[in-house]
Amino acid sequence: MNFRPFGKSGFNCSEIGFGAWAIGGSWGTQADADSIAALNQALDLGCNFIDTAAGYGNGRSEKIIAQVLRDRRAAGKTDKVFVATKTPPNAGAWPPSPYCRAEVRYEENYVRENVGERLRNLGVQQLDLLQLHTWTRTWNRNPTPFKLLRQLQREGKLGLIGVSTPEHDQNSVIDLMRGGWVDAVQVIYNLFEQEPAAELLDVAKECGVGIIVRVAFDEGVLTGKFTKDTKFATDDFRNNYFAGDRLERAVNRAEKIRADLAGSNLTMAQAALKFVLSHPAVSTVIPGIRNVAQAVANCGVSDLPAMSPALLEKLHRHNWQRAFWYGGK
Numbered sequence: 001m002n003f004r005p006f007g008k009s010g011f012n013c014s015e016i017g018f019g020a021w022a023i024g025g026s027w028g029t030q031a032d033a034d035s036i037a038a039l040n041q042a043l044d045l046g047c048n049f050i051d052t053a054a055g056y057g058n059g060r061s062e063k064i065i066a067q068v069l070r071d072r073r074a075a076g077k078t079d080k081v082f083v084a085t086k087t088p089p090n091a092g093a094w095p096p097s098p099y100c101r102a103e104v105r106y107e108e109n110y111v112r113e114n115v116g117e118r119l120r121n122l123g124v125q126q127l128d129l130l131q132l133h134t135w136t137r138t139w140n141r142n143p144t145p146f147k148l149l150r151q152l153q154r155e156g157k158l159g160l161i162g163v164s165t166p167e168h169d170q171n172s173v174i175d176l177m178r179g180g181w182v183d184a185v186q187v188i189y190n191l192f193e194q195e196p197a198a199e200l201l202d203v204a205k206e207c208g209v210g211i212i213v214r215v216a217f218d219e220g221v222l223t224g225k226f227t228k229d230t231k232f233a234t235d236d237f238r239n240n241y242f243a244g245d246r247l248e249r250a251v252n253r254a255e256k257i258r259a260d261l262a263g264s265n266l267t268m269a270q271a272a273l274k275f276v277l278s279h280p281a282v283s284t285v286i287p288g289i290r291n292v293a294q295a296v297a298n299c300g301v302s303d304l305p306a307m308s309p310a311l312l313e314k315l316h317r318h319n320w321q322r323a324f325w326y327g328g329k
């Protein structure tokens, strides 16, 4: 496993982190025993960065992580493992609408209470990194939630402060980086979603902001294991994500990536992670991991040789701007 500086924090994070959404819920049946084994396997392979959230099984993911870290400490494994978690806005539109007020959606008493719950679930006195789970550019000119988080940092409850981008407007966090409000940003950057390479990633590098890349597999399709007929468990959120003809369209595009990888000696999953890691602004990529096999496969990617410039260049053509009707479907 290779390590990279996490922004200006002084912490060196593993290139492969552990995405802990599926071990909380919303992805079909997930046995805690499998999650615990997967997490231990990843940590044994050098992973030292875990991403979770209040919303992942309403604290289930955080509690599993806390249990694993407690058990490892008891077994004498005391290497620092960095845990990033998230506080969502309180009830209302997701993502927040242009008319939502920051003081309401991230109201002080609510945030304080929510941070207290994160500390309890993770069994710590201080959170390594608290990320606001979503954002709107409406709040950029008066980012009151970050003033509150800086206060919580002074009180010793928070180590670093960050934000997870709203999917429809990831560039809305650029002003926050330039304004010095965030130590870390979590962003979607993958073979389909390459827009962050336009500006966001470079600004992060300039400002010394740590970059956590989420959804590197586009929820699994970029591993190349789906077909247009793949069925998800009824309680797997991917029934919505890939609703209608989306699965077929995504699979067709993923197959074009497979063709471009011919002769590279990389599986699609390896290429998906290596592509992300090829950007120098990226601190860690956090593939979702549900079992030991995925922990082994994903952690192993760090040690593979870097992707060649020629292959990287070729893969740029898979950038897919999904949101614009003028481009057709």
Ligand SMILES: NC(=O)c1ccc[n+]([C@@H]2O[C@H](COP(=O)([O-])OP(=O)(O)OC[C@H]3O[C@@H](n4cnc5c(N)ncnc54)[C@H](OP(=O)(O)O)[C@@H]3O)[C@@H](O)[C@H]2O)c1
Residues within 6 Å of the ligand: 018, 019, 020, 021, 022, 027, 051, 052, 133, 164, 165, 186, 213, 214, 215, 216, 217, 218, 219, 220, 223, 225, 269, 286, 287, 288, 289, 290, 294, 297, 298
């Ligand atoms: N708004 C936010 O802040 C936000 C949103 C989304 C995610 N996240 C964070 O980012 C992390 C990563 O995103 P994600 O988990 O949604 O999606 P992802 O990383 O794109 O996909 C993860 C899924 O792919 C499958 N998989 C993993 N490794 C594989 C391998 N080597 N070969 C084949 N299949 C593999 C697993 O599901 P199956 O085995 O069931 O296919 C796994 O749950 C999350 O866990 C979470 O920590 C944050």
